[in-house]
Amino acid sequence: MSKIFNGSKFLFIPNSTSKLTIIRKKLAQSHGAVIIDRLLPNCYVLIDTKLYSKDSQIVKKIVELGGDKPDVKYLNQGWLVDSTQKLQKLDDLNYKINVTVPRLSSPSIRNSSPETKRQKYVKPLTRSEIIESNLNRSIIGSSNNPNSYTIEILSQMAEQRDIQGDNPFKSRAYKIAIDSLQKTPKYIDTYDKAIKIPGIGQSIAEKIEEICTTSNLRLLNQLQKSEKNQLMQLFKGIYSVGNTFAQKWIDEGMKSLEDISQRKDLSSLQKLGLKYYQEWNERISRKEATLHREYIMEVMLAIDPDVEFTIGGSYRRGSETSGDIDFIITKEDTGLIELKFIVNKLLENLKITGYHKCSLTTLSNKWLGGGALTPEYNSKLKGDIKTDEWGKCRRIDFLLVPWDQKGASFIYFTGNNDFNKKIRLKASKRGMILNDAGLFQKQDIKNDKGEIVDSKLILLESHDEKKIFEILDVKWREPNQRNIGSNFIL
Numbered sequence: 001m002s003k004i005f006n007g008s009k010f011l012f013i014p015n016s017t018s019k020l021t022i023i024r025k026k027l028a029q030s031h032g033a034v035i036i037d038r039l040l041p042n043c044y045v046l047i048d049t050k051l052y053s054k055d056s057q058i059v060k061k062i063v064e065l066g067g068d069k070p071d072v073k074y075l076n077q078g079w080l081v082d083s084t085q086k087l088q089k090l091d092d093l094n095y096k097i098n099v100t101v102p103r104l105s106s107p108s109i110r111n112s113s114p115e116t117k118r119q120k121y122v123k124p125l126t127r128s129e130i131i132e133s134n135l136n137r138s139i140i141g142s143s144n145n146p147n148s149y150t151i152e153i154l155s156q157m158a159e160q161r162d163i164q165g166d167n168p169f170k171s172r173a174y175k176i177a178i179d180s181l182q183k184t185p186k187y188i189d190t191y192d193k194a195i196k197i198p199g200i201g202q203s204i205a206e207k208i209e210e211i212c213t214t215s216n217l218r219l220l221n222q223l224q225k226s227e228k229n230q231l232m233q234l235f236k237g238i239y240s241v242g243n244t245f246a247q248k249w250i251d252e253g254m255k256s257l258e259d260i261s262q263r264k265d266l267s268s269l270q271k272l273g274l275k276y277y278q279e280w281n282e283r284i285s286r287k288e289a290t291l292h293r294e295y296i297m298e299v300m301l302a303i304d305p306d307v308e309f310t311i312g313g314s315y316r317r318g319s320e321t322s323g324d325i326d327f328i329i330t331k332e333d334t335g336l337i338e339l340k341f342i343v344n345k346l347l348e349n350l351k352i353t354g355y356h357k358c359s360l361t362t363l364s365n366k367w368l369g370g371g372a373l374t375p376e377y378n379s380k381l382k383g384d385i386k387t388d389e390w391g392k393c394r395r396i397d398f399l400l401v402p403w404d405q406k407g408a409s410f411i412y413f414t415g416n417n418d419f420n421k422k423i424r425l426k427a428s429k430r431g432m433i434l435n436d437a438g439l440f441q442k443q444d445i446k447n448d449k450g451e452i453v454d455s456k457l458i459l460l461e462s463h464d465e466k467k468i469f470e471i472l473d474v475k476w477r478e479p480n481q482r483n484i485g486s487n488f489i490l
C-alpha cells in the first residue's frame, strides 16, 4: 500500500475509542500518518462533522487539546477517506473547516482556564464567514458517508475478484452491495444490520462485520499478496495493457517484465510501454510540466503565436505532481481542421528538435505520445545547472479543441473523473447531456397524434465554462476545488 500521508501528524476529533474513529485512525496509520493527541504545529485536525457540527463545539475541543498552533489544517474526515480511496493525498480545499481558534501560546492567556480563553480570544465570525462555514459544512457533510471505509475495502475485493478471474457473479455481488451501502445513511457494522439491506447477502454481510470489528479483511490481504495479483499489477503498469493481456500472459507462465520483453507477439504500443516502463509510471513534478509547456510554446511561436496551450487534468486542478501532461490546445475563432493543420506542423517541428520521442495514437482531435525536455530545458529543471542530458520521456496528450467548444472541453479535460461523473449526472437529471462538445437539452419530437417518435439535442452552451455551471445550477468551482471523491454530492 502506498504511504500517501508519509509522516503527517493527524489529530482526530472526537479523539474517542468509537469503532469508526479506531478504524479511521488505523486507515490513516496504514497510509503513513502519525496519530497525535495534542495539537502540534503543522498537524492536521480531522473532524467528524456529524458529531461536531457547531463551530463552538469544535473550538471548545481544540482549546482543550492545546489550542491553535501554526500551520494547522482543520479538515473534515471525508478528506482522509476520499484520499485513501484515491491513493493520493487530495487537495484539501473542498474539506476545509473554517473555524477561528485562539492561539494559547500567547503569554497573556497561558494561565487562564479554557473557558475564559475561549470567551476572550475567539474572534466573532462575520456574517459572511458564518454563511460560508455553514455552506462548507453542508457540502462536506454529504461527502462523508459513514460506510466509506467498508465501501473502499469492498471495492478492493470486487477488483480482486475481477483480477483473480473468478466467477464474474462474485465481483458483481460486491458491486451491488457497494451500491446499497452508498445509499445507506447509517453506519452498518454488524452482520445483523448488513443482512437486512437489500442487495447484501450472507457472505458479504459477514465480511462487513469483519471489516468493522477488525478494520481488516483477511481474504483481501491474502488475495492482494498473491503472486497473481502482484504480476497483474506489474504487467498492467505497461502502457496499453489491461486485465485481458495481463491475465493471458500470466496464464502463459510469464513471471517478469524480462519474460514479456522476449515475446515476439507484442504490439507496437506494448513495446513502447515496456521501453518507457519506469518513466511512465512515475509522477511528473509541476515544475517539469510547466517547462514542457514553455518549451512547446517556444516552438509554436514560429508557427502561430496565437494558439493557446493550457495544461488540463490534475495540473489544472493544482496538483503538485501529474501522471501525464494533458495539453488543451485551442485558438480564437478556430475550428478543428485548422487546429489539426497547426498541430501537425508543431509535431513535425518537435520531431526535428528531438522533443518528440514517440507517437501512441493520432486521431482527428488528439495526439498521444511521448516527449522529453531538451538539454537546455532540462538544465532549467535542475535549477539552472548546465547539463547535456535530455529530460525523461513523459506521456504527453495534445487535445485539440475548437474555439466554440472551449468551455465544455475544459470541464471534461480538467476532471477529476468523479467530478465529471457528478456534473454529467446533474445534467442528466435535468434532461440535459453534457460532454466535451457542449451542454445540450434533450427535446422530444412528437407526431401529429402527440406521440414521441424521436428526440433531438439543442445546444445550450459550449464555449463558456462558467455559463455551463450556471445553466446546471452548480456553484462555480475553481479547478482546484474539483478534486472530489466518489461520495461527494455536487
Ligand code: DCT
Residues within 6 Å of the ligand: 312, 313, 314, 315, 321, 322, 323, 324, 325, 326, 412, 413, 414, 415, 416, 417, 420
Ligand atoms: N477523464 C475522465 N474520465 C476518464 C479519464 C479521464 O473524465 N475515464 C478526464 C478527467 C481528467 C482528464 O480527463 C485527464 O485524464 P487523466 O490524465 O487520466 O487524469 P488526471 O486527473 O490528469 O490524473 P493524472 O495526474 O494521473 O494524469
Ligand code: MG
Residues within 6 Å of the ligand: 312, 313, 314, 322, 323, 324, 325, 326
Ligand atoms: Mg493527466
